[in-house]
Amino acid sequence: MYCEEHGEVCCCTCIATHHKSCPEKSTYSIPDTIDALFNLRDCKQIQSRLRDTLDSMTAIGKSKDDKLEALKDVKNGEIDKVLNYQRALESIIRKAADASRNEIESKYKELEKDILQEKQDVDGYEVSLKESDDKLKKAERNSAQSFVCSKIAEEKMKEVNRQISKQKLRNNDGIEYTFTPNKSLMKYLNGLHGIGMVGKKRIDLYKIKESKDINIKVAGDSKTCCSADCCLTFDNQLLMTDYNNKSLKLIDTNTMTVIDVCKLDSEPFGVCCITDDEAVVACGGNKIQFVSYGYKMEPTRQIKTSHTCYGVTTKNDKLYVTCRGSSLYIHDMAGNLLKTISQDIDGNELFSHSRHVTFTENGDKMYVCDVNRGVVCFDGEDNYQSTFNDSDLNCAVGVCVDGRGNIFVVGFLSHNVVQFNENGKKIGVVIKQDGLQQYPRSICFDQTLNRLFVTKQRSDVVKMFELY
Template sequence: MASGEAVDQNVDESSDSIHDFPCKPCSDDGKNIEGVNFCAECQTYFCQACIVHHNKCFKTHTLYNKSGIKSGKIQYQQQSGGLACDKHPGNLIQMYCGEHDDVCCAVCIAVDHRLCNSADYIPKLAKEILNGRDRKGAKTSLEEMKEKLHAVKSSKLEQITEVSKEKEDLLIEIGKLKERIIARIEEIEQTSVKQVQDKHKGIVDKIKTDIDAIDAKLRAIDGNIRKINEFKGNNEAKLFVVLSKANEVESGCCKYLENYGEAEYGKIAFEFSQGIELAIRSVESFGFTGGCGFAQSYIDSAVSAASPVGEFVVTDCDSCSIIDCCVLENGQIILADLKNQCLIRFNKEYDLCDSLSISYPKSLCRISLSELVVLDDDAVHFIHVGRSMIPTHSVTINVKESLFPTITGYQMTIPTLSHIVFSDEKLYIVAYNKYYMYIQREKRYQDQYRVVVLEYNIDGSFVRSILTDLKQNIEKVNAFSMSLDSSQMFFAVAERRIITLDSNGKILSEFSEKRLKNVSCVI
């Protein structure tokens, strides 16, 4: 059977009433329990549970029971000397917990360190605690730390100043670039306006020439009508002459109308260049700051001069065959070595990083910040580029012979894959086929080629095939690229030519330059 004291305690613990003397440790924990003891040294009320922990640490403290508390004789003493506890401002810091290396008050010990075995009274442990610690050394250490923090702060402030200056300089350069672009656009506008005006003047001048001829004929008609009206008398010979002249004028007018009456003068045909607008649509900024993602900026411009920015030696030329390369966002360079059947990675200082074996690397391109694709004989390999180059998955490319046309008299070989590019979230792969026919009288083979571009989604699913107009003896495709919006394809072929095709494989234009000896890359 529970005692009266226990019942009273249970009632107090379960009560929601406001106690005159609440237990301080329990109040700090959010509990509503009445204090049944008061410690004169700690100046704190304790419940029955908390006083047990208190007494383990402070056996010499003076305690008052519940009747002494309610008598009104107990009063808080003004704390003097020492530092107040941060958690319990009404209490002085008098305790030290060795396990947590923490100085605190008695309430902290009762609440937070009740299970710690190394808690003790500070005056008792002062000499031991201060062993190896001195006031001057602590102050010196703090002052040194203060100087270091001030130095770091000064460095940060200088960085803010520097980056602010960089910002201002770049804003000025952006403004200058804008002015140059606007000035150039105004020049293009003036040239375009002059072209239209000159074309307009040429057409109008032709029309005015014909109008002048018509006016001359109208004057001739009016003159002959006047002569007919003015004719008097019966002179038949003179009348014959007048009518003959009138008939001659009429015949001349009829002949003119037959030949020139429906004359076509043409229109002011002005074919707008798609390059400028396409370039503006394809860029979102005059440049890009580091870490902006897979940013691409292309503006049609004439390059007057170029200078090398770096050079590095891969290895002896006889021991490798570098067939393609790409540059990552961080400046690293990936080379495709066909002879050694591998990819080689260099950092931006041209130091060798690592390599990855690929059975037959023909072409490669970057598809994101940290991913590239490599084309070999019959597959596309996806490579993640991080601390090392790791193959993630592959997609097999099945090139059906039915994608290529049948040419009478020629036999067709097995289709071959040659190049891969990434554009507008699509992969484009070049496949070509060789046709040959043996010419008996000349004792030789006559070859032809056909080129197909295969379009794939980035997940490797097939989209369509594009049969191009590239034919005759092109021998092979040296280089291949796509425009940003995939509307145009660019091929570098033999005979120093670069051929532009539309998205359906139709040839738009050809460009030839004697300095293009062996083009191996088109961008």
């Protein structure tokens, strides 16, 4: 049966059940009316469209197969990243364990040396006292000799007692040194649900959900604040430089207040966290300053360099330092200059005015801001790859990554933040001038809560943007 009203082929039961409201003349017995219903040309057209649709399905099926193969490669690549990061963490833990073990060995070696010296002294006194005792026994029948021997023995006993009172000879009953595990480290590791974040790459432009002003002015600031750089600590607190007031400031990102200030002897520009309790600061006067921030921020050791220090970041126990000029310098943690990068393989200058520098999460790419040229990109082996810029970006000074394949770049003179993908293609302007006002200087991104922190030139306010 065929229902012309609905263009459907049906059985007699369906016609009677589902098409009883259709006009009587619109339902036909196909065998009885096949000559009127069948059109060879229509059939050929349908057959052609069917083949086109079949070809489309075949092509889509092949693309799905290709996508599955590509997905498998991408998955294996991401798992390799996890394994590489795991090995890096294990290496760090082994080094830390070796350092603790070496410290114990060193302490106990010193202790063993002291005890051996004391044992040698005790053995000498024991021999001397035994000699005195033997002489007294032999001089028992000679009063004069007994008197002499007893006086000599008495002097020896006095010397021994003097040494005992000075604790040069003592009983070592207890353990002199003990190892106390870092409980905060264990607590932090136990709280982890993984060793990184797993999420889809973000290909669209972030949008602003809300923004807040963080007041960074503190008592003792004699000038308007001016932050040239900022970074997030391992527990997501904001660490920022204030070169106008020669200080490093720590901000609680929950209460949005300054909770600690470290005064420095020169202007700080770049800042980067090395461990969960130590940061490194690029300072004026060709200096790199290390700062402890575990309990109370305190400056520790310094490194003097032969070049200006501005932006700084770390990777694999190396310091990457920009100079506000034509070079990028790589130092070890002791300050030794390992490498200078200023040209590509063809001898072309890479920088004119280098500023901030950062790495992707897995360290496979490095981005260096250049005021005049935009963002200079390197691979994980410090080899130059490309330079990208855009008409919406004027005077690139700050850069950070979101961990999902995107780069945020601060435009000092365009007064904005531009979002690029990892290949340097512009996604759009995520923060415009009306949201920043004027002269942003640096930027960092909280990957857990999608929060973007932006510091500004000569301002007592840091901007926080919650994105979605």
